[in-house]
Amino acid sequence: MMIKMTINGDVVEVDVKPNETLLDVLRNKLYITGPKEGCGNGECGACTVIYNGKPINSCLVLAPEADGAEILTVEGLTKNGKLHPIQEAFIEENAFQCGFCTPGFIMSTKALLDRKKNPTREDIVEALAGNLCRCTGYQTIIRAVEKAAEKLGVKE
Ligand code: FES
Ligand code: FES
Structure with missing residues (x-):
């Protein structure tokens, strides 16, 4: 169909x-x-x-x-060849190793930051609970989400 x-x-x-x-x-x-x-x-x-x-x-x-x-x-x-602030934050925080899981983490992050202006660490952990990183880079991923929130001007 x-x-x-x-x-x-x-x-x-x-x-x-x-x-x-x-x-x-x-x-x-x-x-x-x-x-x-x-x-x-x-x-x-x-x-x-x-x-x-x-x-x-x-x-x-x-x-x-x-x-x-x-x-x-x-x-x-990505708009006009420019990375989204979430993508920039993941790079700056080295929030990936093999990178296989990264697009999924980034989309879960986007959904979180679209709905929550000022996410707590608990909010972030909860929003990413369905995303697995077998390289176990969770600490850097959480830091990247916090940085992305700052870049987007939604986290004080
Ligand atoms: S490939 Fe869809 S949840 Fe793993
Ligand atoms: S960076 Fe390797 S699985 Fe996530």
Whole structure:
């Protein structure tokens, strides 16, 4: 079936199978490879995208369900070649090692900072609870989120 989605501001129409996941369609049909496939069953958060304003695991959404959805992936954060402040903060704090989990962490961070002006450390830990980093770089990731909040001018 044909579905229509708005991805990173662009309206996209794509032919999908009933059993395909949104993650498969993003990566294999639309070549949007920021969302990663880690576990494929909702446990690692590597495939996190913002879906109608909320962070979700794109491996758990069947593509036909995404008809009409508005989706933001990590690719949509960069504007005119300039990194988003969250991306800058992750770089400045060295908040990744292999980087496989990083797009998912960044999208969960974006969703958090979109809804919470001044997140506490507990808010950050809770918002990132669904994202796993097997390199265990959690302390630097939390620091990056705090720095991103400062950069965005939402954390006093
Ligand atoms: S690949 Fe989706 S949660 Fe792990
Ligand atoms: S940086 Fe390696 S899994 Fe997160």
